[in-house]
Amino acid sequence: QVQLVESGGGWVQPGGSMRLSCAASGFTFSSYYMSWVRQVPGKGFEWLSDINSDGSSIYYADSVKGRFTISRDNAKNTLYLQMNNLKPEDTALYYCARLKSAYDYWGQGTQVTVSS
Numbered sequence: 001q002v003q004l005v006e007s008g009g010g011w012v013q014p015g016g017s018m019r020l021s022c023a024a025s026g027f028t029f030s031s032y033y034m035s036w037v038r039q040v041p042g043k044g045f046e047w048l049s050d051i052n053s054d055g056s057s058i059y060y061a062d063s064v065k066g067r068f069t070i071s072r073d074n075a076k077n078t079l080y081l082q083m084n085n086l087k088p089e090d091t092a093l094y095y096c097a098r099l100k101s102a103y104d105y106w107g108q109g110t111q112v113t114v115s116s
Helices: none
Strands: 003-007 010-012 018-025 033-039 045-051 058-060 068-073 078-083 092-099 103-106 110-114
Touching: 003 092, 018 033, 018 092, 018 110, 033 068, 033 078, 033 103, 045 068, 045 078, 045 092, 058 068, 078 092
Parallel strands: 010 110
Antiparallel strands: 003 018, 018 078, 033 045, 033 092, 045 058, 068 078, 092 103, 092 110
């Protein structure tokens, strides 16, 4: 069965960096677009970034452009999100999701907390 497992979250001070990982299994990872999405408690979901199947096309939300970098290693079936210059407003639950015509599978999420 399809599984997406995020890791790498935690606490970081403002201005710090963190790298999230998403381990994929149960499907041909290299055939799918993948995405990162986050949710702030009490607010909706915010799309952050998409990457196509071979990593040649990448898209970012304006809120993270220039600070976050999405990447993937198809040999390891893993999606990444490198987050730099983190801000308190980046505090959220971060999800990876498989993108087909819609987000059809999600991970369980990993919490990122940015505070001093």
